[in-house]
Amino acid sequence: MRFPHRRAAGRDLARRLVETAPGGALPRPVVLALPRGGVPVAAEVARALDAPLDVLVVRKIGVPGRPEAGIGAIAGDDPPLFDRRTLGRLGLDEADLAADVARERAELGRRALRYRGGRPAPDVRDRTVVLVDDGLATGVTARAALRHLRRREPARLILAVPVGAPEAVAALRREADDVLCLSQPPDFGAVGLWYDDFAQVTDEEVIALLDTRRPPAGEW
Structure with missing residues:
Protein backbone atom coordinates (compact mmCIF):
# COMPACT_ATOMS: atom_id res chain seq x y z
CA MET A 1 0.00 0.00 0.00
CA ARG A 59 14.02 13.28 19.62
CA LYS A 60 15.99 10.43 18.13
CA ILE A 61 19.53 9.72 19.27
CA GLY A 62 21.51 8.61 16.24
CA VAL A 63 24.48 6.32 15.83
CA PRO A 64 27.69 8.41 15.82
CA GLY A 65 28.46 9.26 12.22
CA ARG A 66 25.06 7.93 11.11
CA PRO A 67 22.48 10.28 12.67
CA GLU A 68 19.66 8.84 10.55
CA ALA A 69 20.06 5.44 12.28
CA GLY A 70 18.26 5.60 15.62
CA ILE A 71 19.97 4.01 18.60
CA GLY A 72 17.84 5.72 21.24
CA ALA A 73 15.35 8.51 21.92
CA ILE A 74 14.25 11.02 24.54
CA ALA A 75 10.71 12.15 25.38
CA GLY A 76 9.90 15.05 27.68
CA ASP A 77 12.16 15.16 30.71
CA ASP A 78 12.54 11.37 30.76
CA PRO A 79 16.00 9.82 30.76
CA PRO A 80 17.12 8.59 27.33
CA LEU A 81 15.86 5.21 26.17
CA PHE A 82 18.51 3.22 24.31
CA ASP A 83 18.52 0.06 22.23
CA ARG A 84 21.00 -1.69 24.48
CA ARG A 85 21.53 -4.62 22.14
CA THR A 86 22.67 -2.26 19.40
CA LEU A 87 24.78 -0.27 21.85
CA GLY A 88 26.60 -3.45 22.80
CA ARG A 89 27.04 -4.55 19.22
CA LEU A 90 28.64 -1.19 18.35
CA GLY A 91 30.82 -1.15 21.45
CA LEU A 92 29.15 2.01 22.81
CA ASP A 93 27.79 3.03 26.19
CA GLU A 94 25.60 5.91 27.32
CA ALA A 95 28.59 8.08 28.19
CA ASP A 96 29.69 7.98 24.55
CA LEU A 97 26.39 9.58 23.56
CA ALA A 98 26.11 12.20 26.31
CA ALA A 99 26.84 15.11 23.97
CA ASP A 100 24.28 13.85 21.45
CA VAL A 101 21.66 13.49 24.18
CA ALA A 102 22.32 17.05 25.43
CA ARG A 103 22.02 18.46 21.90
CA GLU A 104 18.79 16.64 21.18
CA ARG A 105 17.29 17.58 24.55
CA ALA A 106 17.94 21.24 23.76
CA GLU A 107 16.26 20.81 20.37
CA LEU A 108 13.33 19.01 22.03
CA GLY A 109 12.82 21.97 24.34
CA ARG A 110 13.04 24.45 21.48
CA ARG A 111 10.43 22.63 19.43
CA ALA A 112 8.04 22.06 22.32
CA LEU A 113 8.17 25.77 23.18
CA ARG A 114 7.63 26.83 19.59
CA TYR A 115 4.79 24.41 18.88
CA ARG A 116 2.91 25.07 22.13
CA GLY A 117 3.79 28.72 22.63
CA GLY A 118 4.38 28.17 26.35
CA ARG A 119 1.15 26.23 26.94
CA PRO A 120 1.53 23.14 29.14
CA ALA A 121 1.33 19.63 27.73
CA PRO A 122 -2.18 18.16 27.82
Whole structure:
Protein backbone atom coordinates (compact mmCIF):
# COMPACT_ATOMS: atom_id res chain seq x y z
CA MET A 1 0.00 0.00 0.00
CA ARG A 2 1.33 3.43 -0.99
CA PHE A 3 -0.07 6.78 0.07
CA PRO A 4 -0.23 9.95 -2.07
CA HIS A 5 0.80 12.12 0.88
CA ARG A 6 0.53 12.33 4.66
CA ARG A 7 -2.93 13.91 4.71
CA ALA A 8 -4.36 11.10 2.57
CA ALA A 9 -2.69 8.55 4.84
CA GLY A 10 -4.27 10.30 7.82
CA ARG A 11 -7.73 10.04 6.30
CA ASP A 12 -7.26 6.31 5.67
CA LEU A 13 -6.01 5.84 9.22
CA ALA A 14 -8.93 7.81 10.65
CA ARG A 15 -11.46 5.68 8.77
CA ARG A 16 -9.93 2.49 10.15
CA LEU A 17 -9.90 3.87 13.69
CA VAL A 18 -13.58 4.77 13.48
CA GLU A 19 -14.47 1.40 11.93
CA THR A 20 -12.71 -0.55 14.67
CA ALA A 21 -13.81 1.59 17.65
CA PRO A 22 -16.70 0.17 19.71
CA GLY A 23 -19.80 1.99 18.49
CA GLY A 24 -17.65 4.00 16.09
CA ALA A 25 -16.31 6.29 18.81
CA LEU A 26 -13.46 6.46 21.32
CA PRO A 27 -14.21 7.75 24.82
CA ARG A 28 -12.61 11.11 25.64
CA PRO A 29 -10.04 10.96 22.86
CA VAL A 30 -6.98 13.13 22.50
CA VAL A 31 -4.67 12.84 19.50
CA LEU A 32 -0.94 13.37 19.96
CA ALA A 33 1.39 13.61 16.98
CA LEU A 34 5.09 12.92 16.77
CA PRO A 35 6.41 16.00 14.96
CA ARG A 36 7.07 16.96 12.46
CA GLY A 37 5.97 14.28 9.99
CA GLY A 38 3.24 12.85 12.17
CA VAL A 39 1.33 16.12 12.46
CA PRO A 40 -0.40 16.18 9.02
CA VAL A 41 -1.43 12.55 9.56
CA ALA A 42 -2.68 13.24 13.08
CA ALA A 43 -4.64 16.34 12.01
CA GLU A 44 -6.89 14.15 9.85
CA VAL A 45 -7.31 11.64 12.67
CA ALA A 46 -8.24 14.38 15.14
CA ARG A 47 -10.76 15.83 12.71
CA ALA A 48 -12.46 12.47 12.19
CA LEU A 49 -12.58 11.74 15.93
CA ASP A 50 -13.62 15.32 16.77
CA ALA A 51 -10.71 15.31 19.20
CA PRO A 52 -8.15 17.90 20.32
CA LEU A 53 -4.72 17.69 18.75
CA ASP A 54 -1.33 18.32 20.28
CA VAL A 55 2.25 17.12 19.87
CA LEU A 56 4.54 14.94 21.90
CA VAL A 57 8.04 16.03 20.97
CA VAL A 58 10.47 13.11 20.92
CA ARG A 59 14.02 13.28 19.62
CA LYS A 60 15.99 10.43 18.13
CA ILE A 61 19.53 9.72 19.27
CA GLY A 62 21.51 8.61 16.24
CA VAL A 63 24.48 6.32 15.83
CA PRO A 64 27.69 8.41 15.82
CA GLY A 65 28.46 9.26 12.22
CA ARG A 66 25.06 7.93 11.11
CA PRO A 67 22.48 10.28 12.67
CA GLU A 68 19.66 8.84 10.55
CA ALA A 69 20.06 5.44 12.28
CA GLY A 70 18.26 5.60 15.62
CA ILE A 71 19.97 4.01 18.60
CA GLY A 72 17.84 5.72 21.24
CA ALA A 73 15.35 8.51 21.92
CA ILE A 74 14.25 11.02 24.54
CA ALA A 75 10.71 12.15 25.38
CA GLY A 76 9.90 15.05 27.68
CA ASP A 77 12.16 15.16 30.71
CA ASP A 78 12.54 11.37 30.76
CA PRO A 79 16.00 9.82 30.76
CA PRO A 80 17.12 8.59 27.33
CA LEU A 81 15.86 5.21 26.17
CA PHE A 82 18.51 3.22 24.31
CA ASP A 83 18.52 0.06 22.23
CA ARG A 84 21.00 -1.69 24.48
CA ARG A 85 21.53 -4.62 22.14
CA THR A 86 22.67 -2.26 19.40
CA LEU A 87 24.78 -0.27 21.85
CA GLY A 88 26.60 -3.45 22.80
CA ARG A 89 27.04 -4.55 19.22
CA LEU A 90 28.64 -1.19 18.35
CA GLY A 91 30.82 -1.15 21.45
CA LEU A 92 29.15 2.01 22.81
CA ASP A 93 27.79 3.03 26.19
CA GLU A 94 25.60 5.91 27.32
CA ALA A 95 28.59 8.08 28.19
CA ASP A 96 29.69 7.98 24.55
CA LEU A 97 26.39 9.58 23.56
CA ALA A 98 26.11 12.20 26.31
CA ALA A 99 26.84 15.11 23.97
CA ASP A 100 24.28 13.85 21.45
CA VAL A 101 21.66 13.49 24.18
CA ALA A 102 22.32 17.05 25.43
CA ARG A 103 22.02 18.46 21.90
CA GLU A 104 18.79 16.64 21.18
CA ARG A 105 17.29 17.58 24.55
CA ALA A 106 17.94 21.24 23.76
CA GLU A 107 16.26 20.81 20.37
CA LEU A 108 13.33 19.01 22.03
CA GLY A 109 12.82 21.97 24.34
CA ARG A 110 13.04 24.45 21.48
CA ARG A 111 10.43 22.63 19.43
CA ALA A 112 8.04 22.06 22.32
CA LEU A 113 8.17 25.77 23.18
CA ARG A 114 7.63 26.83 19.59
CA TYR A 115 4.79 24.41 18.88
CA ARG A 116 2.91 25.07 22.13
CA GLY A 117 3.79 28.72 22.63
CA GLY A 118 4.38 28.17 26.35
CA ARG A 119 1.15 26.23 26.94
CA PRO A 120 1.53 23.14 29.14
CA ALA A 121 1.33 19.63 27.73
CA PRO A 122 -2.18 18.16 27.82
CA ASP A 123 -3.30 16.13 30.82
CA VAL A 124 -3.98 12.67 29.40
CA ARG A 125 -4.92 10.93 32.64
CA ASP A 126 -8.03 8.74 32.16
CA ARG A 127 -8.32 9.70 28.49
CA THR A 128 -8.03 7.66 25.31
CA VAL A 129 -4.72 8.71 23.78
CA VAL A 130 -4.08 8.12 20.07
CA LEU A 131 -0.39 8.56 19.31
CA VAL A 132 0.21 9.15 15.59
CA ASP A 133 3.27 9.18 13.37
CA ASP A 134 3.73 8.96 9.59
CA GLY A 135 5.47 5.59 9.87
CA LEU A 136 7.62 3.23 11.93
CA ALA A 137 11.13 2.24 10.94
CA THR A 138 13.02 1.12 14.05
CA GLY A 139 10.22 2.23 16.38
CA VAL A 140 12.67 3.71 18.87
CA THR A 141 11.02 7.15 19.03
CA ALA A 142 7.53 5.65 19.29
CA ARG A 143 8.69 3.40 22.13
CA ALA A 144 10.04 6.36 24.10
CA ALA A 145 6.80 8.26 23.48
CA LEU A 146 4.58 5.36 24.56
CA ARG A 147 6.52 4.81 27.77
CA HIS A 148 6.39 8.53 28.51
CA LEU A 149 2.62 8.52 28.04
CA ARG A 150 2.02 5.31 29.99
CA ARG A 151 3.44 6.93 33.11
CA ARG A 152 0.75 9.59 32.77
CA GLU A 153 -1.99 7.00 33.24
CA PRO A 154 -4.22 7.26 30.17
CA ALA A 155 -7.33 5.10 30.17
CA ARG A 156 -6.23 3.58 26.86
CA LEU A 157 -3.13 4.07 24.76
CA ILE A 158 -3.31 3.51 20.98
CA LEU A 159 -0.47 3.80 18.50
CA ALA A 160 -1.71 4.54 14.97
CA VAL A 161 0.52 4.74 11.88
CA PRO A 162 -0.11 4.31 8.15
CA VAL A 163 2.95 2.12 7.48
CA GLY A 164 5.63 0.34 9.46
CA ALA A 165 8.35 -2.27 9.44
CA PRO A 166 6.74 -5.55 10.60
CA GLU A 167 9.32 -6.17 13.33
CA ALA A 168 8.88 -2.66 14.75
CA VAL A 169 5.10 -3.00 14.78
CA ALA A 170 5.32 -6.37 16.55
CA ALA A 171 7.68 -5.02 19.20
CA LEU A 172 5.49 -1.99 19.95
CA ARG A 173 2.42 -4.14 20.62
CA ARG A 174 4.01 -4.73 24.03
CA GLU A 175 4.04 -0.98 24.71
CA ALA A 176 0.52 0.10 23.69
CA ASP A 177 -2.97 -1.23 24.39
CA ASP A 178 -3.60 -1.29 20.63
CA VAL A 179 -1.42 -0.77 17.57
CA LEU A 180 -3.09 0.13 14.27
CA CYS A 181 -0.83 -0.04 11.23
CA LEU A 182 -2.45 -0.05 7.80
CA SER A 183 0.49 -1.54 5.91
CA GLN A 184 3.45 -3.67 7.00
CA PRO A 185 5.45 -4.35 3.82
CA PRO A 186 8.08 -7.09 4.24
CA ASP A 187 10.45 -5.03 2.06
CA PHE A 188 9.88 -1.93 4.17
CA GLY A 189 13.20 -0.11 3.65
CA ALA A 190 12.21 3.38 4.87
CA VAL A 191 9.03 5.31 5.65
CA GLY A 192 9.41 7.72 2.72
CA LEU A 193 9.36 4.90 0.17
CA TRP A 194 5.65 4.39 0.84
CA TYR A 195 4.57 7.95 0.05
CA ASP A 196 4.42 9.60 -3.37
CA ASP A 197 4.96 12.98 -1.69
CA PHE A 198 7.15 12.83 1.41
CA ALA A 199 8.25 16.45 1.53
CA GLN A 200 9.68 17.71 4.80
CA VAL A 201 7.09 19.29 7.11
CA THR A 202 8.05 22.73 8.40
CA ASP A 203 7.59 24.19 11.86
CA GLU A 204 5.15 26.68 10.36
CA GLU A 205 2.99 23.87 8.96
CA VAL A 206 3.02 22.11 12.33
CA ILE A 207 1.83 25.22 14.16
CA ALA A 208 -0.89 25.96 11.59
CA LEU A 209 -2.25 22.41 11.82
CA LEU A 210 -2.19 22.42 15.62
CA ASP A 211 -4.13 25.67 15.65
CA THR A 212 -6.99 24.01 13.73
CA ARG A 213 -7.67 21.53 16.57
CA ARG A 214 -6.28 23.25 19.65
CA PRO A 215 -8.88 23.57 22.45
CA PRO A 216 -9.27 26.80 24.42
CA ALA A 217 -6.99 27.23 27.42
CA GLY A 218 -8.07 25.13 30.38
CA GLU A 219 -10.27 22.75 28.37
CA TRP A 220 -7.97 19.75 28.04
